[in-house]
Amino acid sequence: MRSPPRPNALAWLWLSLLLIVADQASKWLAITNLEYLRPVPVIDGFWNWTLVHNYGAAFSFLSDAGGWQKWFFSGLAVVISAVMALWLRLTPRADWRNALPLALVIAGAIGNLVDRLRFGYVVDFVDWYLGFTDLPHWPTFNVADSCIVVGAVLLVLFSFKPATPAPDAR
Template sequence: MNKHPKPNALIWLLLSVVVIGLDQWSKAWVLASLPEYTAIPVIEGFWNWYRTYNTGAAFSFLADAGGWQLWFFTVLAVGISSLLGFWLSRTARGDWRQALPYALVIGGALGNVIDRQIHGHVIDFIQWYYWPGKEWPAFNIADCAVVGGAIGIALFGLFDGKKKAA
């Protein structure tokens, strides 16, 4: 008995490629157009373009670790992306609630890996305020894809789990 769904959801990797493309295009625009460490208001008091760099992970976790974190986060992202790709191969193509979040995480994770390997850091440029005068740490399109995908995995997993339990 074959346990692999046919056709599988590997076609969703095209979405990962789109995320990587948009992410890298936006970062090329940032490098060519935005000054470093200077807020350019898009919507005053709510949203800035702000070119900065992150050698760590979310919220600059391990940013000052001395350089080893570049390889740690690269191996981690490639490992997680490989695992999600394997899961996509075992997911039915039409199961978008599982395939979509996996593809988003893969695209976002690999977009940031490209930055780490080319520049030695991740390029961040979107800055939002969460309170007057308080900015959220800058992020990028790859980060949005990872967070959106992770939320999708958690939410759809929770709802699917409740459905299967009932």
């Protein structure tokens, strides 16, 4: 006799969708309320809102590559999102230690993909720095970037100690 199918973690894609909407809404606010490259202090010496166009990837990697990078990073986002969605499909729904980071990375990849396809660049606007040092500003980022970083860090952290299996309910 076949056992009933176990629910998979694809339901976590609702979190991805919610974060994509939050990312796009925050970028819309940045585009409509900020001037390009003109910092607006939030906390003096630490945090500005600064509208920036990132034609590359993290830390503006390949930003001056001539345009082909738009399609490369767009394709990469599609492939990564598809692989992680498949991974969610193979993950039990209750396995939040795998599902949460995957949903975060998918949200970030798709949030930035929308920008690349819409504008040809990614909209960044969060500018952190330490004003009392000679250190440069941290690279300007957005909600999608935050989702990718937090998701990747959680995947690594959770890989060090596997989840303890739930006791059998007998």
